[in-house]
Amino acid sequence: MTYATQDIIDALKSTREAKGLSQRALSARTGVPQSHISKIESGGADIRLSSLIELARALDLELKLVPRKALPAVNNVVRSVGPSPVPVPALKELNRTLDTLKRLRTAYPDLSVLTQLQNSFRAFKNLNIGKELEAVRELAKPIREIQKLTESNRDIAKAASLPAEQIKFLQEAARSAQALRNQLVHDIPQTTILPRPAYRLDEDEGDDHG
Amino acid sequence: MTYATQDIIDALKSTREAKGLSQRALSARTGVPQSHISKIESGGADIRLSSLIELARALDLELKLVPRKALPAVNNVVRSVGPSPVPVPALKELNRTLDTLKRLRTAYPDLSVLTQLQNSFRAFKNLNIGKELEAVRELAKPIREIQKLTESNRDIAKAASLPAEQIKFLQEAARSAQALRNQLVHDIPQTTILPRPAYRLDEDEGDDHG
DNA sequence: TTTTGTGATATGCTAAACTATATCAAATGA
């Protein structure tokens, strides 16, 4: 790869990272194999135009041919848009949880609470959740635990239906997520609306788990 | 080729045409075969990134990844730069003559008058020669005739030197070109500075050619 | 009318993008 393509490829990679996406996550969104994405980003492939556009669009980027004369002004415009207000670690958490929710919706198509949670987590990406990362992580826990349960318990996955108790936890998380959304939208200080303490699947009455 | 790449390829083609360049002329500038340029522009090839950048740069374009959010503003900036003030027919004439001058310079490396003419014709591209297209065509005639002479007369080409008479015509054209440049720079009305009537190689004393 | 230039298409060949799949070492998360 030449220096000429380097700028474009670097822009692609840095945007992927800024959005908190791994190569595997981008692969899942575009169908381009992770190994090929790695090769592209490392400069080991002279990517085709259609592939470049596909990867760019998955990152909310558009390819544009700009008259050289207009390049400084265009760069200024692009710079003024600036990066996302949401910090990368928060974006990573959100992306992971959204991917998990997507898989759960595949396993349990009729669970509307999953759609509610998905909508909330998508909304979080456009809200300034920087300080609320811990809260988001708490919300994500029951989601991830249920995914683990689904993966390890073929009976549940096969029946495409969760035990009532798990659904209850998800509904509770959905309520907390909605409350957090409302708070972030109105920029209400976060001291009165918190999700419950850490959720654990193996938790039972009387046990002391700390 | 998909619709996605269509926009980029159309932009490339329309810019080439707006600059008054043929596919062969672009091929000469980049080394990409004319037949391949045709295939690319017709949508029959999914061009590689390095090739796209090479063709774009030959057309004074830069490739840019733009956040979708900034696209409207970027499009406005690009639009405000606008097209060249020089009309396409004039650009075509200029390009053809510049290509001819390039070949002549290869054949006669020591003729400084060719460099002077080249500089003038390059300058014309950035001046508003719209109304002076005829004048430019007149200037181009001796250049083209000499190219024909060079192609058909191996002795002259082999000796890498022109007969004194032809050099005289070129020098005259260079003087006229310089005068035209000065006039265009200062936007002086073109009624007092005109190149001489049409130049003809077969013209000899006493003949009446009109 | 003739000459020249143009974009499109063809053939045949080589190199490389792209894909599927697997695996590794290192980093990160729990």
Next chain:
DNA sequence: TCATTTGATATAGTTTAGCATATCACAAAA
């Protein structure tokens, strides 16, 4: 500390870009 995720690399196969070269029909120029 262990489990999970990550980016990089490998192999093997398929598809296609890119190139060289030639030629065509049509348009434009002279």
